[in-house]
Amino acid sequence: MDTELRHRGGETADNAEDITQAVTTETTKEDDVAPKTTAASSHIPPQVDDILPNLDDKKPLIPPQQDTVPEVLKGLPPRWRNWIIRGIWSIIMVAGFLLIIWIGPLGLVALIMLIQLACFREIINIGYAVYKSQDLPWFRTLSWYFLLCANYFFYGESTKDYFGILVHKDLEFLQPLADYHRFISFTLYVLGFCAFVLSLVKQHYLVQFTLFGWTHVTLLIVVTQSHLLVQCIFEGLIWFLLSTSMIICNDIMAYIFGFFFGRTSLIKLSPKKTWEGFIGAFFSTVLYAFAMAYFLAPYQHFVCPANYDDDLKRITMDCEPSSTFIMTEYNIPVIIRAILGLFGIHQSTIWLYPIQIHALALATFASLVSPFGGFFASGFKRAFKIKDFGDVLPGHGGIMDRFDCQYLMASFLHVYLSSFIRTANPAKLLQQVLQLNPDQQLNVFLQFQEHLIKNGLLKA
Template identity: 40%
Template structure:
């Protein structure tokens, strides 16, 4: 009986021994894991906190870089805008050309970049050549080439585009036609939304840094307050394509951005460096001591207060700079319309199945994720300036460009002699100088 009881216990003992071995194995694993346990264990709250820290640090880094570029002058601001255009184009194209690599249509990417360079040459080429001709080109041979580029710029741009069109048609492949034509349409849409609107932003810089920094500042302000008001009061979803956007955040940002527009205008409009046009000299900086005759919108003007308001404030007239009224209009666009550029970008990301356009900026995603609203705001600011602000004054650069493009060499000589004669008649130069100048040409 004792022997049988021992035999009956053996299966239990085997189970206990197996459990002990399993326990030792588990402990050995836990010991092994103990080495790796020094690594951080995934925690959703900790992950979010780290993401917020990285995002905040890079926000300050971007702000420092932004104000540094603003301080060193229009040339570098324009260069930064061009680089941002290229970066945004690269991110958007990279999302849509992945299938091209899989389908062995690698030439599609080269064609996209070709169209980008052609578009930039058409929009910015003339200004670049003219500025180089005025400031850098000294060789007669190089100068002649630059003048021909100026005179035939549109025709050259058209020929370059047609060359790209011919290359596209010749690259069509059976079985991939739908994809290739869709890619062509996407490329042109990106050029329209990014490069063309980037051209408008560059013109804003040439009108005066104020017309660049105020719209940019309004969009940034609206983005910040939309986030703050959204997490504080947000309950009602604004648009399905962006679930985190709320009506309360949208309205709160609108009110705060309108108030901030007055504050930002007060800061930037009191500096000649910001309000003076830089079309004639893009190499100035904040230490150059820029001076100019300000646009009338920056000068105080007298306005009559409506009768129903004059009784309340106790005044019939008010003296204010018109730029404050224009800034409020810009702030309304930045709050009510420009965010839809961001919603549009969100739709593109969802359509392409990506979370961000890239990982260029840690904690923020790609460049496109940060400037998606800026392009729409920049184009509106440009058209608003040209319609309601610009005085269309003739400057030396525009006049010189007109003379070079429209007059022959003999006509230019005659024009210069006429200027000498005019200066002599009004007493700016004496008779001897007048004769010497005419003798030289």
């Protein structure tokens, strides 16, 4: 769970002003720059006004977070008060997270699913508020239905991949669901699509299509990316733990460096972010990842892919660790050797877990690119003039506010694993081969045999 604190201390108090000011500034600007448009729209009745975002209402779209500050904290200045509230909630989230790791991969999958639901709800609710869609026929139901379809499809695909054997042997009545999974998912989706078309009503066309798009972009961001993360969990907990905790570390360190050394503003979208925080966080995250990989690599619980053990009838994480988690001797690059020489260290090789090197790559992405996910979310919030995505987590805002950077990281982790780490799953491949028709099977077998003999793995 993400406990990002960032360097935006007294945001609760400050930001509200920020936004009001932004509204005022922009209003003035528009008047200056585009008098023609204003004139044009004054003589034609603004017929689409009530179905399109009219964000200059004084009433905020999403009611601002109600901070119920405990008595003890009331004497403190807001910056510190907020710091303490966020701190306490961060600790609660981290504790809950550790509990779930202890439970294992299925607990994590459930957690990701819950977070995904919460994020979807927050983004969709903004859409409803912005496009004033209270009286739209069916739409609320339809967008949740699409969420259901997307989840059915993605979680089904994962279940099929990883627990296919379980379904095949012990839950045979589920076999048709597995065999025709895509067909069923597609049918479900198409039903929703047709329902959408049938629900179209002349006076709402524009807003209905807008929200259709809104729902699908949300699904694309939230559902597909959490699904990518779920797949990574089954590849070994270490990947999941490393990458999510890197983002948390990066956020906290950016906050701390920004808090103490922050001078130079980084990007207009997030005015509280500084170059000092960004750079400090980069180095901290790289160090953190390198060390964390070292500490986690020796444990099978973290490095082994989840497997359903047919004898024990439960998911196990026991295996012969792959070479990625075995100490290996590396040559130190000449440049680094020269630098070490300056400190009197004369060593030409170093023993590392290969995963430590992968951790460096992940950390680089986590601290240099992932923040763009956060900037994107900030820009989105500013576009729709909202402060936070929600108010579920006191001091933190909505769930989506905590996970904005995690989504981009989840995709990266998935792509990284499938490009550099993941080898095909032998059991799954065998299963696929055995579904070929007899002739093809025999053909594959003979070619396979020939290959093995040629490579000396098998005697002729």
